Amino acid sequence: MSQSRGIWIERNYELCSGCRRCEIVCSLYHEGKIWPEASRIRIFMLVPGVEIPHLCFQCEDYPCIEVCPAEALSVNNQTGAVEVNVSKCTGCSLCIGACPGKVPHMHPEKNHIIICNLCGGNPKCVEVCQEGKWNALKLTSRKKDFSYKALAKTPEELTIETAKKLFGEEIAKEVWK
Amino acid sequence: MRGYAEKFLEIDLSTKNIKEIKFPEEILHDYIGGRGLATKILWDRLGRKWETIDPFSPENILLVFTGPLTGYFPGTKVCISGKSPQSNGVIGSTLAGEFGIDLKCAGYDGLIITGKAEKPSYIFICDEQVEIKDATPIWGKKARETLQFLVKKSIENIKKIKPNYGEVKEPSILYIGPAGENKTRVAAVVAKYAHGAGYGGYGGVMGSKNLKAIIAKGFGPLPEVHNKEKVIELFNQISRKNFEEMEKFRRWGTGKAGYEVGAETSAEPVRNWQEEWHDEKSFKGEEFDKYWIKKYWGDFGCPVTCLKLAVLKNGNFKGAICDNPDYELEAYLGTNLGIFTPEDNIYLSYIINELGLCGIQAGAVLGFAAELYEKRILSKEELNGIELKWGNIQAFAALAEKIACRQGIGDILAEGVYRAAKKIGEMKGIDLSKYAIHEKGVAIGAHGIRSGKDYVTNISYACSVQAGDHTSVAYIPIDHENSELQMIMHDSAVYCFFNTFKLEDAEIFQFYEAVTGWKLNKEEWYKEKALRILQLQRAMLLLGGPDAQWKPKIDDENPPRFWEPLPSGPYKGRMPDRKRFEEDRLEYYRLVGWDENGVPKPETLRKLGLRDVEIKLREVGLIK
Numbered sequence: 001m002s003q004s005r006g007i008w009i010e011r012n013y014e015l016c017s018g019c020r021r022c023e024i025v026c027s028l029y030h031e032g033k034i035w036p037e038a039s040r041i042r043i044f045m046l047v048p049g050v051e052i053p054h055l056c057f058q059c060e061d062y063p064c065i066e067v068c069p070a071e072a073l074s075v076n077n078q079t080g081a082v083e084v085n086v087s088k089c090t091g092c093s094l095c096i097g098a099c100p101g102k103v104p105h106m107h108p109e110k111n112h113i114i115i116c117n118l119c120g121g122n123p124k125c126v127e128v129c130q131e132g133k134w135n136a137l138k139l140t141s142r143k144k145d146f147s148y149k150a151l152a153k154t155p156e157e158l159t160i161e162t163a164k165k166l167f168g169e170e171i172a173k174e175v176w177k
Numbered sequence: 178m179r180g181y182a183e184k185f186l187e188i189d190l191s192t193k194n195i196k197e198i199k200f201p202e203e204i205l206h207d208y209i210g211g212r213g214l215a216t217k218i219l220w221d222r223l224g225r226k227w228e229t230i231d232p233f234s235p236e237n238i239l240l241v242f243t244g245p246l247t248g249y250f251p252g253t254k255v256c257i258s259g260k261s262p263q264s265n266g267v268i269g270s271t272l273a274g275e276f277g278i279d280l281k282c283a284g285y286d287g288l289i290i291t292g293k294a295e296k297p298s299y300i301f302i303c304d305e306q307v308e309i310k311d312a313t314p315i316w317g318k319k320a321r322e323t324l325q326f327l328v329k330k331s332i333e334n335i336k337k338i339k340p341n342y343g344e345v346k347e348p349s350i351l352y353i354g355p356a357g358e359n360k361t362r363v364a365a366v367v368a369k370y371a372h373g374a375g376y377g378g379y380g381g382v383m384g385s386k387n388l389k390a391i392i393a394k395g396f397g398p399l400p401e402v403h404n405k406e407k408v409i410e411l412f413n414q415i416s417r418k419n420f421e422e423m424e425k426f427r428r429w430g431t432g433k434a435g436y437e438v439g440a441e442t443s444a445e446p447v448r449n450w451q452e453e454w455h456d457e458k459s460f461k462g463e464e465f466d467k468y469w470i471k472k473y474w475g476d477f478g479c480p481v482t483c484l485k486l487a488v489l490k491n492g493n494f495k496g497a498i499c500d501n502p503d504y505e506l507e508a509y510l511g512t513n514l515g516i517f518t519p520e521d522n523i524y525l526s527y528i529i530n531e532l533g534l535c536g537i538q539a540g541a542v543l544g545f546a547a548e549l550y551e552k553r554i555l556s557k558e559e560l561n562g563i564e565l566k567w568g569n570i571q572a573f574a575a576l577a578e579k580i581a582c583r584q585g586i587g588d589i590l591a592e593g594v595y596r597a598a599k600k601i602g603e604m605k606g607i608d609l610s611k612y613a614i615h616e617k618g619v620a621i622g623a624h625g626i627r628s629g630k631d632y633v634t635n636i637s638y639a640c641s642v643q644a645g646d647h648t649s650v651a652y653i654p655i656d657h658e659n660s661e662l663q664m665i666m667h668d669s670a671v672y673c674f675f676n677t678f679k680l681e682d683a684e685i686f687q688f689y690e691a692v693t694g695w696k697l698n699k700e701e702w703y704k705e706k707a708l709r710i711l712q713l714q715r716a717m718l719l720l721g722g723p724d725a726q727w728k729p730k731i732d733d734e735n736p737p738r739f740w741e742p743l744p745s746g747p748y749k750g751r752m753p754d755r756k757r758f759e760e761d762r763l764e765y766y767r768l769v770g771w772d773e774n775g776v777p778k779p780e781t782l783r784k785l786g787l788r789d790v791e792i793k794l795r796e797v798g799l800i801k
Contacts, residue, residue, distance in 0.1 A: 014471075017479075034248060
C-alpha cells in the first residue's frame with residue numbers, strides 16, 4: 001500500500017437527503033453554471049429514497065492513473081485527489097473501466113473525463129452538506145493503512161447495499177430486483 | 178430574457194408529430210411560465226369552444242411546464258395543467274422532484290401534449306432525442322413496478338445514446354398508476370413515491386391519452402441567468418433564512434400536524450368532516466417518527482428537505498414504503514376515515530400511491546362512502562361486500578383498489594365526491610350534497626373554515642379559481658401572502674412555496690429579476706399580471722364543461738357541512754356567519770374586478786387586454 005496522504009470525503013449514504021445542493025455548488029465552482037451532469041459529485045437515485053452521492057474514492061493505488069494512456073491523470077500531492085489534465089485527456093474512457101466504482105464520467109459537452117479534485121482542498125459539496133446539517137458528506141484526513149479502494153463501488157452496488165440498510169434485506173429485494 | 182430554455186416541445190400523440198415551438202417574449206413576460214402560461218395557452222387554443230370539451234377527450238391538452246425560476250430558486254417543482262376533469266376549469270397543479278431540472282437541462286421549458294396515443298405509450302426525452310415508446314409491458318402496473326421498469330429501461334436507452342459516457346444517472350420520471358389509466362377523476366400525476374400533482378385530476382387526463390409516463394434526461398446546464406452573482410446571493414440568503422428560521426418545519430415537515438396542529442386549529446377533517454377536532458395522541462408526530470428511515474428528504478436545491486421517508490418493516494403491512502404522510506394525507510387517509518394509528522395511515526398512503534390515486538381526492542371520496550355506509554344509505558352489498566366502518570383499514574384499502582380499477586361501486590366513486598354524490602343521489606332519489614365536501618368538483622384540502630383558526634377564511638374555497646385547492650385560496654386583502662394572487666407567482670415561476678414562508682414579496686421579485694432580467698414589482702403583479710391570469714382561470718371555470726357548469730355566485734358557496742356548527746372540540750358551536758360571508762364574497766368580487774354576481778366585468782377585462790374573454794362571456798350570456 002502506498003503512502004497515504006491528503007484528505008478524503010467520508011460519505012454516509014443513509015443520511016443523504018437527496019437535495020442535490022452538492023451538485024449545484026460543484027458545477028457552479030467548476031463550470032460556472034448549475035449543471036448537474038457536469039458535477040463531479042453525482043447523486044444517483046435508482047430507487048427513490050436511496051440517494052447515492054457518487055464521487056472519486058481516491059484508491060490508494062489509483063488504477064485510473066495507471067491505465068491512462070495519455071498521462072492525463074495525476075495525483076495532487078497535497079490533497080490526494082486525482083487531477084485531470086484536460087489538454088492531454090483524449091476522452092478514451094479507459095479510466096472508467098479501470099475504476100472499481102465506475103466513478104469518472106465524460107464531460108457532458110467536451111471530450112474529456114471529469115473527476116472530483118476536492119476543489120483544491122475545500123470541497124464545496126461538503127460545505128453545503130454541513131451547512132444544512134445533513135452530514136452525508138464529511139471532510140476527513142486520509143488515514144494510513146486503510147483501503148479506500150475497498151469502499152469504491154458502482155452506483156448500483158451502493159444502491160443495493162444502502163437499500164438493505166435502510167429498508168432491511170427482504171424489502172430491499174423488492175425495490176431493486 | 179434569461180432563465181428560459183427558450184423552447185417548448187409539442188407532442189401530438191395521435192399523429193406522433195413532435196416539434197419545437199417558441200412563444201413570443203411578450204407572452205412569457207406577461208404569463209411567466211407554469212400555471213400562468215398554461216392558462217394562456219389553454220385559453221388561446223381551446224377557449225372558443227371550452228364548454229364543449231370533455232377533459233378526457235383527445236381534444237384536451239396536457240401541459241407540463243417549468244418556470245423561469247425552476248432550478249434557481251431553492252426548492253423545485255413542475256406544474257401540470259390542462260382542462261381539469263374535476264372542475265372543468267384550469268388548475269395549475271404542482272409536484273416536487275427533478276423533472277423540471279432535467280427538462281430544462283434537456284433544452285425545454287415545457288411540454289404541450291395533444292391528441293391520444295393509439296396504444297399505451299410513454300414519452301422519452303434525452304436532450305434533442307424525443308421518442309414515443311411502447312408502454313404495453315407496464316400498462317396496469319402499480320407505482321413501484323412501473324418505476325423500476327422505467328429506470329432500468331431508460332438507463333439502457335441513454336447508454337445507447339451516450340456509449341462511452343460512464344455510469345448513467347437515472348432520468349426523471351412522471352407516471353400514472355391504474356387510477357390514471359382507468360380515467361378516474363381522482364388520479365394524480367406522480368414522481369418518486371408520493372410526489373403527486375393531485376388537484377385537477379391530470380392523472381386521468383394522461384390515462385385518457387394512453388400516456389403512462391413521461392421521462393426526461395438533460396445533459397446540458399440550466400439556461401443562463403441575467404445576473405449570476407445576484408442569483409447566487411439570493412439563493413444563499415433564502416437558504417440561510419430557511420436553515421435558521423424553519424428548523425421545526427425541517428424536522429417535522431407538515432407531518433406533525435395530524436395531531437398537534439389539527440388539535441390546535443380544529444380544522445382537520447374527521448370522519449368525512451362530521452367533526453374537525455380529535456384528541457387521539459396516537460397520531461402525534463413522534464409516533465410517526467418511529468417509522469422514518471429518512472428524517473430529512475427533499476428534492477433538487479431544497480434547503481428545507483421537509484419530506485420524510487416512512488417504511489413499515491414489520492407487522493401485517495410489512496414492505497409498505499411511502500413519503501411519510503404529510504398533514505394532508507394524515508388527515509385525508511387518517512382522521513377523515515377514522516384512522517388514528519400511524520401504521521395504518523402509512524400503509525393506506527402506500528396503497529393510494531401504488532394505485533396512482535390522489536391522497537386528498539381519494540381520501541375525500543372514501544370518507545364520503547364511509548359516511549353513506551354509517552348512515553345506511555349504502556349497504557355492505559352495494560359496497561361489494563366491503564364493511565366500510567370508520568377505521569377499518571383493510572376495507573378502505575380494498576375500496577381504493579376498486580376505485581382505481583373502476584370496479585363495482587368503485588366505478589361511481591372514481592368520479593370523485595361531487596359527481597358520485599349526484600349519481601348515487603339520483604339512484605336513491607335523495608339529495609346527498611350534504612355529505613359531499615367539495616368546491617366546484619374539487620375535494621377541499623384538509624383545512625376547514627369553521628373554527629376560524631386555520632389560515633383559510635369563509636371565502637377561501639368559494640371564490641378560488643382553483644376551487645378546493647388549499648394551496649390556492651381566495652383571501653382579503655388580495656396581496657396577502659395567503660392569497661391565490663401570490664400563489665399564481667409561485668406556480669407560474671414554478672418553485673416550492675414552502676421555501677417562501679420567511680420571505681418578503683420583494684425578495685421573490687428580486688429573484689425573478691436576477692434570473693430573467695425583467696423588472697417586476699408588487700403593484701404590477703397584483704394589479705395587472707396576476708389579475709390577468711386570474712380572470713382567464715375564472716372565465717374558463719365559469720364556462721365549465723359538458724358534464725358540469727358552475728353558476729357564478731350561486732356556486733361560489735361553501736359545502737353545506739361548513740354551515741353546520743362544529744359539534745366538538747375547543748371551538749364547539751362555531752360556524753361562519755352567513756351575512757359576513759356574503760359581504761366578504763361581494764368585497765372579494767370587487768377587489769378582483771368582478772361584478773356583483775362574480776362575473777369578470779367588461780372594463781376589468783378590457784383594461785387587462787382580454788377583449789376576447791369579454792366577447793366569449795357575452796356569447797354564452799355570462800356578461801349581459
